[in-house]
Amino acid sequence: QKEVEQNSGPLSVPEGAIASLNCTYSDRGSQSFFWYRQYSGKSPELIMFIYSNGDKEDGRFTAQLNKASQYVSLLIRDSQPSDSATYLCAVKTGNQFYFGTGTSLTVIP
């Protein structure tokens, strides 16, 4: 079983819609959870991090964490074509970071 699992997609949403990206992790001892955005050919860029159960909002982005279910999600409201990218879920356990394979998102104008 992989440490971090993501649906690889592709996920397509129309412009202005809500995009929902999901991630599960296997180690209950994981402390911190991160979402990165990666454009094709570029390096990952940090969007949000969360380490407490519940929701955390930053602009159009909301991260949700449910430690009991070992589940992390990212909601993107009012999706824009510029949001089209691969979204990586990362989980920190001890001193190590574990990445999912990423979900490819396309926002259709």
Place this chain on the structure above:
Amino acid sequence: EADIYQTPRYLVIGTGKKITLECSQTMGHDKMYWYQQDPGMELHLIHYSYGVNSTEKGDLSSESTVSRIRTEHFPLTLESARPSHTSQYLCASSRDRGNSPLHFGNGTRLTVT
């Protein structure tokens, strides 16, 4: 915000050559990492360091070596490049605090012919 720099951005080199990929960060982060990523694929940890004179191999050491003589500098060396080493190499750093994220450099795209 971490500033982390990788050079070169692109490198094309012949088989058998020795190469060093440079990575420097200006934020005093203790922890540094090297990842390898093929297009559309997941990141694989190659090496990491928790501080000066500390280096460890990751899941995919890919016949490379690293050194950490100074906090800000974490170079990756391939002693003898092979076509299988063709990939994107990403350097990252993090503060030594439990919830601190990884900050990535711009990457080095390596092609071995």
